[in-house]
Amino acid sequence: MRFPLLLAGLALLVVALFAGSLLVGPAGIAPARALAALVRGEGLAETLVMREIRLPRALLAVMIGASLGLAGAAMQGYLRNPLAEPGLIGISGSAALGAVLALHTGLAAAFALALPLAALAGAVVAVGLILALAGRTGGSITLILAGIAVSAMAGALTSLVLNLSPNPFAAAEIVFWMMGSLADRSMVHVWLALPFMAVGWALLATLGRGLDALTLGEDAAATLGVSLTRLRLMLIGGTACVVGAGTAVAGAIGFVGLVVPHILRPFVGARPSRLLAASALGGAAMLLAADIAVRLVLPERDLKLGVLTALVGAPLFLHLIYRTRREGL
Template sequence: MSEAPPYGALVGALMALVVAAFVASVTVGYAAVDVGGAVADIFAGRSSLGALVLTELRLPRAIMGTLVGFSLGLAGAAMQGLLRNPLADAGVIGVSGAAAFGAVMAFYSGVSATFALALPIGGILGAGLAVALLYALAGRGSATMTLILAGVAINSLAGALTALALNLSLNPYAAMEVMFWLMGSLADRSLSHVQLAAPLLVVGWLMILASGPALDALTLGEDTAASLGFDLGRVRLLLICGTALAVGASVAVTGAIGFVGLVIPHLLRPLVGGRPGRLLLVSGLGGAALVLGADIGVRLVGVRPELKLGVVTALIGAPFFLVLLWRLRREA
């Protein structure tokens, strides 16, 4: 078995990869833009076409891709560490489905037509409601299996309510718009979306990263982790609320972008020696690189209308998931 690379070198390499993908995301687009000239125009205060394309379209898209990818990769590693299940991701606790339902209700009620940020705000409220319902059902000091069952119930309920809203929609065009949004995309996102989601994402990241040592201890079992001085109820609260903030805000702004939190931790886990605490940061960076890379691929394909990012990540992640299931079955 090959030795894991030094942790600092791994983090540095992933950071360099994210920076390269970010620069490529700003550079690549449907129309040729002199990026250097556009940057000069921005600093000079000139409202050229290139400066507008950069600040209104490409830069918000690249920033949002980085933030959302980091959140999904980080949350996936956190859930796999908490539940000690390699098939877990943020959808297990019902946050993704509830955030999607909150955004759909903003569509369905017509509020999104009068208030530009109603859609992401609705998604964030849906994610918060999911966490409140999760703890109402399971309780703060509940066992891990109880949290999983409560999360599955919330996810099923949110999915059913979303389908009901689509079924009862009187406007077929509105229903189609909702379905396209649910597929996930970074297109047409503005700096207002970034400003709305970024504070919630950062708070969620800090809550998850603070739980790294406890996740390492949980690999020895819950009883051992408790004997080492970790308050498991507090750890679960930090991880679940942090995941709700990070994933809920992401889904609220970009729609559902699946499989990132499942694929990335599996690819990077051998490089950190299987330590869940160290996997958190590198999974976040890997998720950012994957989402940025997939979004660049969406633009390079040249299909019109543009392929949805969530569809592309599903095409990448679903075969990986099947291979993983087959491998786990053979090992069992």
């Protein structure tokens, strides 16, 4: 029974890092006072810092990290390819485009939730395009191609918006937002993202048995009683919910959905169904750790979370590829 132990270990790690995330910050509040402020509301300034700044930040790290890990594991399982990641089907690119448009048009400055709502609208448009392009049925290749097309389109339009930005400050604002960050988010962001993510988690969590059967290929899975059409729709819908909501509140955060399933795969005996839960916990742990790191490494310079995950993730990924090749898998 190594699997329950692994899950318990990962859950403990998430709890420890969550506590760490609550206790690290520029305000320098002592742990005991921080906890008192968080739980009982002792001390006005401390309570404000704990409840309005650090708690939403830590919660969002858990939610978005778990979303990226879960969606990454599901996407790799469906496409039977360890290089797949949640951004592959163009949802995050389109959500980013929606947010960029909100920033460019000034809508984001007009009212607080304009940016995440525009990003969610971008994700919805992407899902519509992918379903229209790849159809409800059809193989995994058409889904990849549709995703690449949607990503390319969103990327080109994002570049166009940057190209046409009225001044360097507007462009800089867009570029910094796109790097992805959890700084200065509030409980409003948590409540906005949570319903979408909860739906997405519920959709993706049911895919385990279908993904296991897909190990033997699409025809074999279909004759084992798996509805490939339903699996595909739930994968696209679930990924859109979690990635769209994540991008809407935190910008594009790369590499978590790619690297975490890859790291954890050997520990779950490579079973796609077990990888779902393990990756969700692993993603939460990784994003919590990264978000603590951006506060510790360069506290003065507002290091962006997405930059750090890519900086750490890319070399890690290179190492994994090297190891995979050496083992001849």
